[in-house]
Amino acid sequence: MDYDTPLFFHVMQYAADADRDVVDMVSGNPDWGSPDAIGEGLHEYADLGGADFQYPPSEGLAALREEIAERRNVHESQVVVTNGGGEANYLAMARALERERGSEFVLTDPVYPYYPGKTTMLGASARYVATEADGTLDPEDVREAASEETAGIVVNTPNNPTGAVYDEETMRELVAIAEEYDALLVSDEVYDHFDFSGEFTSALSFDSDHRIVTNSYSKTFAITGFRVGYAVFPESLVDVAKTRHMLTNVATTRPGQYAVLHALRNTDPAYYEANRELLRERVATFTDALDEAGADYSSPDGAFYVMARFPDFPGTLENVERLVDEAGVAGMPGEAFGESRSDWLRFALVSPRVEEAAERLADYFA
Incomplete structure (x- = not known):
């Protein structure tokens, strides 16, 4: 390949x-x-030693998953801590294909280049939907592009590269389209702390078994080198994702997770x-x-x-x-x-x- x-x-x-x-x-x-709490967390972790320097639980530190779950209003069993947002998106897109409902992803144009790259890596094909000049995505265009071959719809909000933010109505419709075609909406929300409009709406705002949300602390805490991200899966889909994560990476960096947890609890x-x-x-x-x-x-x-x-x-x-x-x-x-x-x-x-x-x-x- x-x-x-x-x-x-x-x-x-x-x-x-x-x-x-x-x-x-x-x-x-x-x-x-x-934030200062990242460094504080690393110093605190460095003094632990022993068992705390060994493998963490594959799906992520329990306390971190609980913290994420509470903030995102989901059950901690739905959260998988990943090696950055990149792995979170990989797991989500792979899970869409594993359902065997189709072999195609609907992507936006312009698109973050790693989504087409992962599409190729996973042996799927891509269908592109052009956005408006300001980056706005019309859900009706997505609906027209979707078909029985659609395994997943991958979006990024706030968006790289356009800076567009998808509002509540857009996200509601994207979830609905995924449900109509028995596909999965993969919503990459890594820039959620950089919304200038006040219009950002997470796909987690809508209760559905047809959406996966991915995120990362790389941008939020300016720690791109730490590789700590996460994905929130529907309960019916999370176990297989955890297995793929274990087989691919075993686990995610323990000191990085510890520092992120400390920062979540102590950053103003x-x-x-x-x-x-x-x-x-x-x-x-x-x-x-x-x-x-x-x-x-x-x-x-x-x-x-x-x-x-x-x-x-x-x-x-x-x-x-x-x-x-x-x-x-x-x-x-x-x-x-x-x-x-x-x-x-x-x-x-x-x-x-x-x-x-x-x-x-x-x-x-x-």
């Missing part, structure tokens, strides 16, 4: 090898620092709001510069990405490399996210040098 290596790695390496200073806006690695809500406010400011700074450059751009309602389209500068890998070499700014090619945004570039606003990058782009395209 052939796999397409995600372009993220190529662009990051190209920027790192450049002969000039480059502002890296490629990958979503938050720069604002973790002000931490989350401060990060949202920082991102609002960065979006304003960056889009002001895009105005100066004569670019079209998305105004995100969530997450921390901006998509931009510059005159006569399509979002190809070649042009991304050109921008690195000539402007000193590294973004992602729009073609990495699907056909509908092939003329666009995507920039991650997770650098303290956002203003500098904005000025470089404005000067380059002015």
Whole structure:
């Protein structure tokens, strides 16, 4: 089987090898620092020793699963702690196929590239639904694309790369469509703490055996290297997912889980709001510069990405490399996210040098 290596790695390496200073806006690695409770939790864990340094329960530390369950209003038996959001999505998509109701996933366009990659890895096929210019997803378009072959519908809200946030009505309809076609809705909600609109609605808001929610603490706590995520399954589907998780990874990092649990219990809500406010400011700074450059751009309602389209500068890998070499700014090619945004570039606003990058782009395209 052939796999397409995600372009993220190529662009990051190209920027790192450049002969000039480059502002890296490629990958979503938050720069604002973790809450103090993460470090405190690690220090506390380091003093435990003995049995606490051995395998944790495969499905996750009991106390962490209970904490997640209480916050998400589900039973702890439905929670599987995973190696980041990536494994959570893999388990969810695999579970959709294991039901043998179909072999196709309905994905959005633009799309986070790892969803098509996992589709290929799992031996399934993809059908794409184009979103509106602002990233809004019309559930009726999803309904038209769904069929008896639909095993799952995979969505991401707040969305990477568009910044769109799916509201209550959209999520209700997506759950309903999954039920109509006896498919599973896989809702990746990793950016749920970065909603600027107040419209974010989790798929867990709707009681259904046809939805799985995935999440991760990588972005929430700025700990992308910890690899602690989770998936919430319907009770009827969770046992097989736990087995696949055990066979694939055995378990998830014990110190990381311990630190996350400590942070969940000891982080003030002000931490989350401060990060949202920082991102609002960065979006304003960056889009002001895009105005100066004569670019079209998305105004995100969530997450921390901006998509931009510059005159006569399509979002190809070649042009991304050109921008690195000539402007000193590294973004992602729009073609990495699907056909509908092939003329666009995507920039991650997770650098303290956002203003500098904005000025470089404005000067380059002015």
